[in-house]
Amino acid sequence: EIVLTQSPGTLSLSPGERATLSCRASQRVSSNYLAWYQQKPGQAPRLLMTGASSRATGIPDRFSGSGSGTDFTLTISRLEPEDFAVYYCQQYGSSPPLTFGGGTKVEIK
Amino acid sequence: QVQLVQSGAEVKKPGSSVKVSCMSSGGTFNSYTISWVRQAPGQGLEWMGKIIPVLSVANYAQRFQGRVTITADTSTSTVYMELTSLRSEDTAVYYCARGGGRVWLDPWGQGTLVTVSS
Numbered sequence: 069e070i071v072l073t074q075s076p077g078t079l080s081l082s083p084g085e086r087a088t089l090s091c092r093a094s095q096r097v098s099s100n101y102l103a104w105y106q107q108k109p110g111q112a113p114r115l116l117m118t119g120a121s122s123r124a125t126g127i128p129d130r131f132s133g134s135g136s137g138t139d140f141t142l143t144i145s146r147l148e149p150e151d152f153a154v155y156y157c158q159q160y161g162s163s164p165p166l167t168f169g170g171g172t173k174v175e176i177k
Numbered sequence: 178q179v180q181l182v183q184s185g186a187e188v189k190k191p192g193s194s195v196k197v198s199c200m201s202s203g204g205t206f207n208s209y210t211i212s213w214v215r216q217a218p219g220q221g222l223e224w225m226g227k228i229i230p231v232l233s234v235a236n237y238a239q240r241f242q243g244r245v246t247i248t249a250d251t252s253t254s255t256v257y258m259e260l261t262s263l264r265s266e267d268t269a270v271y272y273c274a275r276g277g278g279r280v281w282l283d284p285w286g287q288g289t290l291v292t293v294s295s
Contacts, residue, residue, distance in 0.1 A: 099279075101281075112272055112287060113222065114285075115283040156221065160277070163278055163279060164236045165239070166227075167224065168221060171221045
């Protein structure tokens with residue numbers, strides 16, 4: 069089973085700042101099959117990125133993903149008020165099981 | 178466009194079972210996989226298992242083996258997740274989502290809160 073470790077646990081930033089979220093895998097993620105999700109309180113997760121770097125439909129271009137192998141990054145270039153949420157990475161290259169990272173909370177400073 | 182609609186909240190006693198449904202509309206139900214993911218209060222996401230409805234083939238996360246059963250009814254485009262021997266630690270929001278295998282999860286159902294309490 070691939071273990072995903074996200075860091076930091078919490079990111080305190082102001083609107084307009086850049087957010088950099090990390091996701092590290094315990095072994096290589098097959099075909100870079102890594103997704104990112106955003107979750108707001110009381111809502112289901114929302115797909116942001118697939119294949120490590122492809123934005124899902126309707127996701128604004130201030131969101132970008134990068135990385136390969138075992139190290140992946142989600143970057144939000146300029147935080148908008150609606151971007152404050154919890155972000156999860158998930159690998160789907162080696163399944164079952166699908167595995168998720170523990171999440172990074174992006175909060176308003 | 179695929180939409181997944183789940184059944185309503187449940188309150189269960191320890192030791193009992195719960196069965197949550199997930200009905201799909203739009204898309205071609207038989208052509209994709211449905212996964213179940215749960216989220217305990219204030220915690221992260223945990224994948225439980227998946228099913229390919231057209232084949233009725235299900236796979237489960239090891240920690241739920243023997244306690245969870247995922248089934249599908251292709252005539253109503255509905256997938257079910259049954260969890261038995263409930264304990265307080267099973268209190269969580271349970272989500273269904275299209276995907277699993279080597280496919281990302283999208284879209285997601287709205288979630289079903291299952292509360293296990295005596």
